Amino acid sequence: MTAVPLDPPRRLVEFTLDGEPARVAEGATILDACRAAGKDIPTLCQGETLEPKNACRACVVEVEGARTLAPACSRKAEPGMTVSTDTERARHSRKIVLELLASATDLSTTPRAAEWIKEYGAKPDRFGADAATMNEQPKIDNDLYVRDYDKCILCYKCVDACGEQWQNSFAISVAGRGFDARISTEHDAPLTDSACVYCGNCIEVCPTGALSFKSEFDMREAGTWDEDRQTETTTVCAYCGVGCNLTLHVQDNEIVKVSSPLDNPVTHGNLCIKGRFGYQHVGGGNTAGA
Amino acid sequence: MDLRFGDSKPTDEEKAAVDDLLGPPPSAWEGADDRSTGDLRWAVGGRDARERRDLLLPGLHAVNDRVGWISEGALTYLCRRLTVPPAEAYGVATFYSMFSMRPRPATVVHVCTDIACAAAPGADDFQADVERRLGPAGEARDGAVWQPSPCLGLCERAPAALAIRAGQGCPSAAGPGAGASSNGVSANGSSPAPSASAPGGAAYAAAVVAPATAEAVEAAARAPEDAAEEPDAALAVPQAGDPQLKLLSRIGVADPGSLDSYRANGGYRALRRAFALGPAGVLREVTDSGLVGRGGAAFPTGRKWQATASQPDHPHYVVCNADESEPGTFKDRVLMEGDPFALIESMTIAGYATGAHKGFLYLRGEYPRALRRLTDAIAQARARGLLGDDVLGQGYAFDIEIRRGAGAYICGEETALFNSLEGNRGEPRSKPPFPVEKGLFGKPTAANNVETLVNVLPVLEMGAEAYAAIGTGKSTGPKLFCVAGSVERPGIYELPFGATLGDLLNLAGVTGDLRAVLLGGAAGGFVRGDELDIPLTFEGTREAGTTLGSGVVLALDSSVPLPRILLRIAEFFRDESCGQCVPCRIGTVRQEEALHRLAARVGAPSTNGSNATAGTAEDIALLREVGEAMRDASICGLGQTAWNAVESAIDRLGAYA
Numbered sequence A: 001m002t003a004v005p006l007d008p009p010r011r012l013v014e015f016t017l018d019g020e021p022a023r024v025a026e027g028a029t030i031l032d033a034c035r036a037a038g039k040d041i042p043t044l045c046q047g048e049t050l051e052p053k054n055a056c057r058a059c060v061v062e063v064e065g066a067r068t069l070a071p072a073c074s075r076k077a078e079p080g081m082t083v084s085t086d087t088e089r090a091r092h093s094r095k096i097v098l099e100l101l102a103s104a105t106d107l108s109t110t111p112r113a114a115e116w117i118k119e120y121g122a123k124p125d126r127f128g129a130d131a132a133t134m135n136e137q138p139k140i141d142n143d144l145y146v147r148d149y150d151k152c153i154l155c156y157k158c159v160d161a162c163g164e165q166w167q168n169s170f171a172i173s174v175a176g177r178g179f180d181a182r183i184s185t186e187h188d189a190p191l192t193d194s195a196c197v198y199c200g201n202c203i204e205v206c207p208t209g210a211l212s213f214k215s216e217f218d219m220r221e222a223g224t225w226d227e228d229r230q231t232e233t234t235t236v237c238a239y240c241g242v243g244c245n246l247t248l249h250v251q252d253n254e255i256v257k258v259s260s261p262l263d264n265p266v267t268h269g270n271l272c273i274k275g276r277f278g279y280q281h282v283g284g285g286n287t288a289g290a
Numbered sequence B: 001m002d003l004r005f006g007d008s009k010p011t012d013e014e015k016a017a018v019d020d021l022l023g024p025p026p027s028a029w030e031g032a033d034d035r036s037t038g039d040l041r042w043a044v045g046g047r048d049a050r051e052r053r054d055l056l057l058p059g060l061h062a063v064n065d066r067v068g069w070i071s072e073g074a075l076t077y078l079c080r081r082l083t084v085p086p087a088e089a090y091g092v093a094t095f096y097s098m099f100s101m102r103p104r105p106a107t108v109v110h111v112c113t114d115i116a117c118a119a120a121p122g123a124d125d126f127q128a129d130v131e132r133r134l135g136p137a138g139e140a141r142d143g144a145v146w147q148p149s150p151c152l153g154l155c156e157r158a159p160a161a162l163a164i165r166a167g168q169g170c171p172s173a174a175g176p177g178a179g180a181s182s183n184g185v186s187a188n189g190s191s192p193a194p195s196a197s198a199p200g201g202a203a204y205a206a207a208v209v210a211p212a213t214a215e216a217v218e219a220a221a222r223a224p225e226d227a228a229e230e231p232d233a234a235l236a237v238p239q240a241g242d243p244q245l246k247l248l249s250r251i252g253v254a255d256p257g258s259l260d261s262y263r264a265n266g267g268y269r270a271l272r273r274a275f276a277l278g279p280a281g282v283l284r285e286v287t288d289s290g291l292v293g294r295g296g297a298a299f300p301t302g303r304k305w306q307a308t309a310s311q312p313d314h315p316h317y318v319v320c321n322a323d324e325s326e327p328g329t330f331k332d333r334v335l336m337e338g339d340p341f342a343l344i345e346s347m348t349i350a351g352y353a354t355g356a357h358k359g360f361l362y363l364r365g366e367y368p369r370a371l372r373r374l375t376d377a378i379a380q381a382r383a384r385g386l387l388g389d390d391v392l393g394q395g396y397a398f399d400i401e402i403r404r405g406a407g408a409y410i411c412g413e414e415t416a417l418f419n420s421l422e423g424n425r426g427e428p429r430s431k432p433p434f435p436v437e438k439g440l441f442g443k444p445t446a447a448n449n450v451e452t453l454v455n456v457l458p459v460l461e462m463g464a465e466a467y468a469a470i471g472t473g474k475s476t477g478p479k480l481f482c483v484a485g486s487v488e489r490p491g492i493y494e495l496p497f498g499a500t501l502g503d504l505l506n507l508a509g510v511t512g513d514l515r516a517v518l519l520g521g522a523a524g525g526f527v528r529g530d531e532l533d534i535p536l537t538f539e540g541t542r543e544a545g546t547t548l549g550s551g552v553v554l555a556l557d558s559s560v561p562l563p564r565i566l567l568r569i570a571e572f573f574r575d576e577s578c579g580q581c582v583p584c585r586i587g588t589v590r591q592e593e594a595l596h597r598l599a600a601r602v603g604a605p606s607t608n609g610s611n612a613t614a615g616t617a618e619d620i621a622l623l624r625e626v627g628e629a630m631r632d633a634s635i636c637g638l639g640q641t642a643w644n645a646v647e648s649a650i651d652r653l654g655a656y657a
């Protein structure tokens, strides 16, 4: 979604952002403009490589003349519009969104969540000890990755990545409705009985750590996961001729997870099972096997 | 698309249900048993099948109606037939409250526990008695199970219940575009049972029980096919026969089952006038009439139609929003049951004006009699050339397909409705783009409420000017009001815009001392019993800080326990949130939790008074903060209005004070 005015030159849209004139390429979002202006707007469901789903509402801003707030991540900048990111009204909704999410979901592995909660003065405890939560146990049904929906904010990113936006495997979907909605395979079957091909592209886009490499999950359980001690090296995957970029996360001389740069113009962070998990069983084979 | 389907097989019954809808499987690719060599060469499961994705919802209905629930084998088979990924189909099936993915008894009794029914005298005893007879909610007993239901749209006859027994001959058995499929549907005993029933299989039956006694509910649970015929729709219209009526004029006068009777009472005059005016003339008349939508959003209908008509992209669609699920609302049901041809005629006019040749009527899943009447009316209209390739011999082609909802209030939101109809989860889309540009199947679509459409008939019959002279300058024409609760004569009332709340309640006759009136349903707001001067117009209610919404006027006398009613409203929004956005998905839960705490404090005055007061103030502050975020930051109208009624009860009625 970022406006990179490379090939076809795009027209510029001029509007007012927090009282200052702002100019972005046509088609750019309010969020693009905010980021270009160095403004930090919390985002959770927005993803560089996916269509905005605008489900989390952490990024809402005030657009003059509109009845409701607008999600910065998906509302396109329009000529002459007046946007305020820091009004009491917008900050209030962002604070409540953070409070609601943190009261129902384990955000302990969501990057920046704690920082935003502090910044906005959100108090997730105010809903009381009896407040309903996701209340899920980690699903460990294969050797490669773990789904811990207690941490899931239902951002739909994994579903979109697994489905028609990238992987076309359609192994997972949102099931149920309202507060009972969960990411699920058909009939909540184990992944090994689903259409999953273990590309791990859902892990790549998950913003909360609800989806994680089994290696990361186990190390976190054991208390040995330590990102400060990890190095990241980006190489080219050797399994086939496509030439995907792999970023190897190494701790204590062991590969603990594999990601792929989202800004790769060809693969956009997507890999297949070999690149993503091949390090565990060099030589391939059915690494998913249960 | 290379899809993976599991190994589960459907039972013969499940397969038959799906095949009745889709026809026999043409190839092994789609799940036939024999694999012929041709099948290996032709991958027919591809594009063609995928384009039938919109048959997923009818397919789920077919299985659920026949068997009572949807097994893994049945879902897998349906997915194969339609080339839908099983995970997605599971996500769709679990979205709707009428479907079960677990075995359950053939008969399911939906007992309304919503506002009007909860406010009905003896509501507590009624529910306790139902429980005594049928066991606890959700527990299977003697081939039946009951479950509490949101408003069944039968509020004038509260308390209400609906018993549905799965079996052969269900309304969704016939494929789309098929003729009358009402044959053999036993709804309140009015149609004969099917002659060819499956060995050992009972016939599908749906029985409306309203006003309900626990005894009648039990009888319907045991033998829904024997339930007494529902009272005539005209009984829901206390003004029936009044010559002043414009929208309700035929109800109780014309036979809703007879096209001849419809025509003898003025039917199809408006369509003839439409053909005489031409599409542009119709657009002008509807625009000049000042007609605005009656579905809640009050958008000018002429502008919507014009915007649709002018789109270069084709085809265009007309969608009738008949999902009526706003608690307290039952006007669309009464129109559809009492004057079904009027809706067929007005949809045809809408299609003609907007350049559409296909109309979809998305009907609430819990409206068996409306389904029967409309199915029958469409078949009659087709047989007489009033629908089809050449409507009225004017060279204009138009046809209507009914699609049933499956228990989801959110599917009344127009973009959620499109998603539902297309075979996706009924989640609202973000706007823009607006439906007039990208609506159903991504094509230009005019979506209108039933009552809005029916208003087009008097617009064309009287002419825009005469129509616009009714009502006030900003709210033109007649308006239907759904009056229920503490009144002597509940029902649908038709009044010109501009009448006051007091005028309306005088007609209906208030019983007891009026404490509060809920305007606009659960998404609306309460006003005090002494605010009877409020003009019932869009602008008048707005000025009074409330809303007309869908026309609900629910009167509550002082015997009705307000905290319980508020709790029920909060439960409703929690249950019906689609779950897409955080403020609504979690906010509605926190709202309900806070109202539980508040209700508990009202119920049991604490010995420590000041602590209780502090707790109450804290909970009200919490409700306000969460409510404000739901209103400001939710994606759609459900979350945006979920706190309206509670807020008005606190601020206007002094609830919990």
Ligand SMILES: Cc1cc2nc3c(=O)[nH]c(=O)nc-3n(C[C@H](O)[C@H](O)[C@H](O)COP(=O)(O)O)c2cc1C
Binding pocket: B292, B293, B294, B295, B296, B297, B298, B299, B301, B321, B322, B323, B324, B325, B326, B409, B410, B411, B412, B413, B414, B415, B447, B448, B449, B450, B452, B453, B636, B637, B638
């Ligand atoms: C949660 C929700 C539920 C709705 N339910 C209905 C409904 O049952 N029937 C209806 O006509 N409109 C309903 N609407 C309004 C529709 O989105 C839409 O505005 C309407 O169908 C347009 O038709 P009109 O212009 O004729 O009113 C609902 C809106 C929301 C947000």
Ligand code: SF4
Binding pocket: A158, A161, A162, A167, A169, A170, A171, A172, A195, A196, A197, A198, A199, A200, A201, A202, A203
């Ligand atoms: S690993 Fe790949 S195929 Fe499996 S669920 Fe994730 S995105 Fe889908």
Ligand code: SF4
Binding pocket: A151, A152, A153, A154, A155, A156, A157, A158, A159, A183, A202, A205, A206, A207, A208, A209, A210, A211
């Ligand atoms: S598992 Fe992760 S990516 Fe998927 S919806 Fe939950 S938070 Fe989003």
Ligand code: SF4
Binding pocket: B410, B427, B428, B576, B577, B578, B579, B580, B581, B582, B584, B585, B634, B635, B636, B637, B638, B639, B640
């Ligand atoms: S407001 Fe509620 S119903 Fe509407 S999209 Fe959000 S979660 Fe769904």
Ligand code: FES
Binding pocket: A042, A043, A044, A045, A046, A053, A054, A055, A056, A057, A058, A059, A060, A071, A072, A073, A074
């Ligand atoms: S980041 Fe914008 S709605 Fe989630």
Ligand code: FES
Binding pocket: B112, B113, B114, B115, B116, B117, B118, B150, B151, B152, B153, B154, B155, B158, B159, B160, B327, B328, B329
């Ligand atoms: S039918 Fe029970 S509240 Fe409407």
